[in-house]
Amino acid sequence: MLNLAVEQALNGLQLGVTLFLLAAGLTLIFGIMGVINIAHGSLYMIGAFFCAATLAATKSFLLALLAGIGGAALAGMLMEMLVMRRLYARDHLDQVLATFGLSLCVNEAFSIVFGQRPLYVDIPPWLAGSVEVVAGVPYPTYRLAIVVVGLLVALGLYLLISHTRIGMLVRAGSTHRDMVRALGVDVRLLYTLVFGLGALLAGLAGLMAGPVYTVQVGMGEQILILTFVVVVIGGLGSIRGAFLAAMIVGLVDTALRAFVPPWLKTFMEASAADALGGGLSSLGIYLLMALVLLVKPRGLLPAHG
Amino acid sequence: MAETRALRALGLIVLVALLALPAVAHFAKDPAWISLVTRMLIYAIAAVSLDLILGYGGLACFGHAAFYGLGGYTVAILFHHARSSEVLWGLIPGSTQFLVTVPAAMLVGGVVAAAIGALSLRTAGVQFLMITLAFAQMLFFLFSSIATYGGNDGMTVRRRNEMPGLDLRDDTVFYYLVLALLLLALWAGRRLVRSRFGMVIGGIRQNERRMAAIGIDTYRYKLAAFVIAGMGGALAGALMVNHARFVSPDMMHWTKSGEFMVMVILGGAASLIGPVLGAVTLVGLEDLLGQIPKWGEHRMFAIGAILVLVVLFGKGGLWGWIARRLSRGGDG
Amino acid sequence: MILARTLFSAALAVGPLSLAHAQAPVKIGFVSTLSGPAGYLGQDIRDAFLLAMEREGGNRLGGVPVQLVVEDDGLKPGAAKQIVDRFLKTERIRVVTGVVFSHLAVSIVPDVVDTGALFLSPNAGPSNFAGKECHKNYFVYSWQNDALHESAGALANNLGYKNAFVLAANYQAGKDAVAGFKRLFKGKIVEEVYTKLDQTDFAAEMARIRAAKPDVVYQFHPGGTGIAFLKQYAQAGLNAQIPMVGAEPMLDVATLRAVGDTALGLNVGVKWNTDFDNPESRDFVAAFQKKYNRVPSYYAGQGWDTAQALAAALRVVGSDNPDKLAAELRKANFKSIRGPFRFGPNQHPVQDWYQVQPVKNADGSLSLKTVGKILAGHGDAFSKDCKL
């Protein structure tokens, strides 16, 4: 039982860091530019596709990694310069609509170029296999690597934001947007860079998810809604909030799936417990978000004030 | 004043065209137009009702499909029970009467909207957007797992509802009924947005703080608007299930909520004609682009691009654009 | 805005009003899911159908000139309804086919058969129309959905497993799949797990499987989620410890390519495979590979069989008279790539089911190898309720 709990905790952590990588970019972009970006899921897909295609062509994991994050970052900056820039002054509805349109375009373009069949991505051989974390619990090395990378990125983001000049601007930008403009900073460049950073993180999440999930057109939209849940629970614009919420969502979601059906079975008939458990775990995260918002309408750690 | 005259003339032409459509379609041996336009008009009802809160009230609701789907399921479930003559929860008998099922659907939509709205309206802005989405997704998953009503596959409603004196199974009759209901909804909407209540809703969109400062408890008004919109969405869903003779959880999926938002903003929010235009354009585009051989399956690329361009360059949506052209024409 | 206007008028130019012209060839309405993540399924069926027409010298089936009107439903029931409405009313099409997904079939089949037209399903076989609501104009060339998963249950019996851990996506088709598996599986169900429909991470389920230590795992997850499940099963090291069985949709050629070597060791119940040793199958596989440069999936196989069945009926009838065609179709007088093929009383297939396994070819690629028969002449559980 303890072994199972350890394994499930790791699983929750791994889902949590994947969500965090996506949510960090989304919430950063919202915090600084005030934009809701529905096309963020497309950046995740771009990272996974560029990585898969490069890997298939060159067989080099390093090149594939660079192509994935570089491609996503470039795509993000391009997106910012061509479309997003014109949306900063608009209301959220216009932003949702335009970025939704953008995601349709990007997805369809990828399905024209790459086709709709899922692509294959292998795990680097040195990350294949399992590690015994606790005695008797073999855990996939690759998933551990995702957890480590995710935590390192979180640490890096923390250092970047609390100890560098760009970070200072980012922090100031998320609480006093006008002040940053007044500081004489090249705001346009800052915005493009921040967007590129968010895209890079999404691309990284996408390429790491490739060998575990499915590399396919539309993969971004599937996880996007969950990412929005994380961002909103954490408090829009707050990276610390996104980290906290990603961990909570990852752990709660995993725990619901892992422990609720067996628990229900202790006092219910088995097949009814399975059905109810399945339903509860489907609803769980949305219920969690609704509850959090009812108690704290601005999320757990809101960025503004 | 040339502007209003031009608008009146345009409205009259459109109305005549809509009235003549069945005859023209039959004459052209192309009766499928009737059901295509019926579908557009039903979506228009959903979009207009969403516009009441989204456009006029400034409340970004991302869960309108929940009410649309509930309206549809109400009709389908009542039909199901009328057919099997089982009584729902031991007290509600089934029905196939249009005049029973559609008001019932609106009632259900209104009651659920009151519940969802009462909770959601405690938040605002993006949080409101997300919490309405969350409630809609919960309903989606709920209906996806009710085996009795078809689960994810949905269920067929083998016959349209009945109405004394009208043969609703006739597509032309049903078309005119939907057209009449849309016109009724537009007329009611026009009265509503100009009423005292409508003034308050418009005021809340522009400046909620101001409304509180003149003594208006904005929460109650937003909730009332939310309920009315929910009933409108349920009406559209009830009509759609009658039209399509089929219901499925797809009607509640978040992408459907997104489509409704697209219709409103594409057509022009905070106007009554805008959402109608948006519904007609979006459904028409998808249908017509889909018929292009070979490239039709990539139509979402064009639709996505159009959305981006309309938002970036077409202020006020299609209706805003038309209104500007007309007024420019009137000036020169 | 100009772009929108241009596109709209371009679209109008090919719109329905202009399509209503001379009626020489028999029109066949093909509505399928061609766009979006699941689009390749519909494309395979369409390509096989077109191949069948081309093999008769172009635009012919059973010697009769035909025109295939292809449209994409985008996986939306509403759009599918609209397309079918246009097929039936404007184009006066009497034969409709193509549909991949059950819930789309459920939404349009009544429209088609109520107007007296024929519906030939190349893939979807929902229980809705297999029992009491079966119809004389409705034919299924793939399977009844439950029968598909029954094959996996029987396969688990044949392999001698005594207890099974079953998982399926939490929606109706998933529950039907579990019901189908359980109907024939004689062992004990250790645990029954329903996953979220849009779930991509199955780590929690992997841990539960490991803890439960079943003889065998059976799972059904549609599309991309199924691929994710297989990859994660292997990455958790489970495929070395606990064998897995599944039904045909678990492992088609596209899935096989996407999961790679991790598929090795799986056992799958199928009704047809590319290595079947009969002239029709060999001929089809070779022709498909030559034309499209890829291995045909079982979806393609079903599309081909549907086209062959229609061709056989058209050859006798010579027109699209639905009643005469239905009478001919009911005889199922065509050469299926599966070998013997006949209909049950509900016009769903009664057929043999086989066990296949992924194997590694000399060049490192993977293919599916048939290793034995699971069930012979297997119909479905609903046909007894059908009174035709």
Added chain:
Amino acid sequence: MAEPLLRAIDLVKAFGGLMATDHLSLDVGEGEVHALIGPNGAGKTTIVGQLVGELRPDSGRIEFAGEDLGALSPPARLLRGLARTFQISQLLLDDTAADNVALAVQARAGHSFRFWRDARADPRLRDEARRHLVDVGLGAVADRRAADLSHGQHKQLELAVALASRPRLLLLDEPMAGLGPTETQAMIGLLAGLKGRVTMLLIEHDMEAVFALADLVTVLASGRLIASGPPARIRDDPLVRDAYLGDGDA
């Protein structure tokens, strides 16, 4: 003198470590004009927020006409006769000036759950709205969109909207802010005309206006009351000159 109309008793409000309101007590008698002045950051806006109910004091009490306002919401306070104008105009910019005022008339008349009749064609609303607009000198622009009016006209419109609530006490949050000399004179004239009819709590920077209008002046610095009394005394109070008038802010 009778019971004051508004009493703030020992209000405390802190944001983090910052004391925005530091044990402040304040009375406004019926019919008087009480001015509240103080340098930027003295905590004037925070007081307004607590009085109208947008902010909750950490401790202390607010009484209006003998009733403890407690946790009443801003709308509930307005219906008891406590109206306010905003320092930064909060107007419905898409609507006409008359619409802005008519809404306040409508709100005062009770609930607005009337869904059918055209509100703009309702003489009960329009006539009164027009009267208030004429009162503040906006009669000529009643049918212009608020967005198209000048800054000074916005300030006048704010006043008309507040008057439409027929308040017993009018909380004026810097009505002269951003006005030119002539506009300021006009506004002072307007307010002087109201004096005696409506009790006013005037938060203002413009000393000329304060000394022209106020019966009593209270001076705040860093959230604390440092002086209170008739204008003449305040003008000569060395403490006030030091804390406020001396810093060049006026």
